Amino acid sequence: MPPTQGPRQELSAEMAAEDRNAKVRAHYEAHPYPARDPADEAKRLVTGSPSGLAELNHYVFAGGRDFTRPFRALVAGGGTGDAAIMLAQQLADAGAPGEVVHLDISEASAAVARARAEARRLANIRFVRGSLAELDSLGLGTFDYIDCCGVLHHLDDPESGLAALARALDPGGGMGIMVYAPLGRSGVYHAQSMLRMLGADDALDARIGRARALLSQLPPTNWLRRNPYVGDHLLSGDAGLVDLLLHPRDRAYTVHEVDRLVRGAGLALAGFIEPVRYEPLIHVRDEGLAARLRAMSWLDRCAFAELLCGNLKTHVFYAVPAARAGATVARPDSPETVPVPAGFEGKAMAERAARGGTLKAELDGLKLAFPLGAGAAPILARIDGWRSLGRIHAEIAAAGAPNPGWDAFKAEFDRLYAVLNGLNLLLLRKE
Helix, strand or coil: CCCCCCHHHHHHHHHHHHHHHHHHHHHHHHCCCCCCCHHHHHCCCCCCCCCCHHHHHHHHCCCCCCCCCCEEEEEECCCCCHHHHHHHHHHHHCCCCEEEEEEECCHHHHHHHHHHHHHHCCCCEEEEECCHHHHHHCCCCCEEEEEEECCHHHCCCHHHHHHHHHHCEEEEEEEEEEEECCHHHCCHHHHHHHHHHCCCCCCHHHHHHHHHHHHCCCCCCCCCCCCCCCCHHHHCHHHHHHHHHCCCCCCCCCHHHHHHHHHHCCEEEEEEECHHHHCHHHCCCCHHHHHHHHCCCHHHHHHHHHHHHCCCCEEEEEEEEHHHCCCCCCCCCCCCEEEEECCCCHHHHHHHHHCCCEEEEEECCEEEEEECCHHHHHHHCCCCCCCCHHHHHHHHHHCCCCCCCHHHHHHHHHHHHHHHHHCCCEEEEEC
16 A cells, blocks of 8 residues: 655645745746736727626626626736726726726736726726635635636646635626637647756746747747747747746646536536637538537537647636526527627628628638628628617518518527627627
């Protein structure tokens, strides 16, 4: 029978973890990531997934969250502030009362986020320095929503980190999470291994110089050089290179590993972003294969799509308490549902549809094209984030639609919604 772990071994493991924690903290103090200039706040708001207000309402609250009620959000590992600034600004624009708590281990990163908040005169962000490991003792209370992007895969114990977040989540709330995915990051872990072999404990500046020298000499067969969709080390200066190739801790998750991580914290997956990335049936035309795919569970189809496409660099997803599994995603199932555009202008797309045009998208090398159809044009022209499906249908019927019934209208909308929601361009809320 193998010996049990003794006190000396336990102490050694704790010391090793503390050393890694110190290195992670030093990493972000030296190179806050992503690099942001507070002066840019006057030009644009950085947006993305997860945690856009309309998006989290769609996936966490079935489109029914009343934002006139106080709303508390935690951005765990807020870094230089992208998620906290986006969410706080959108709450302010909506006149929604509440608070966004920015939690991070790095004072240098938080300083950038503070300057960005000051540039926007946002008064609804609270900055707290600390780590997920300290969350239970920080006395921050519970939250309606938690954002945790690019953090769990850098923790010594991701399972404990997510469990701590789950304890801080209101039972009626949810989370938006991003973790790395392995296949789209081909070459990254090989490069990390090579750089560790060349000297993992040297001064960071020396390691940066060594990394740039190695990158300049990668042969054409090298997996990182052959991966055109990983570019932080080329486009984001030292901060991008350090975060991608020289991070003290870094791991990636497959679809099924994401599910196990989430379930281990008492949560359930509510949806991946963008949904079309996780649907293999848009690529598989053989009916025999398609029939087998349709017989799979949603999660297994997502896992199949990850293997099929091979280009997922991250998994962005929403998770909710397991007791609410299957009941949090908005559905276009009633006339009171309001379609909310996310990144397109309805009238312009309506003109394209009227001409028989297609909607094209490129997702990390995956080129997709979806015919819009002339029947979608009158619907698209009326999607503005305020009209309900019932009102859109009534206006189209009053305008003399050739087939004005609700069922025909709903069938046309459902076809359109499958495409636009799949690309994360159309979300839903309740009136």
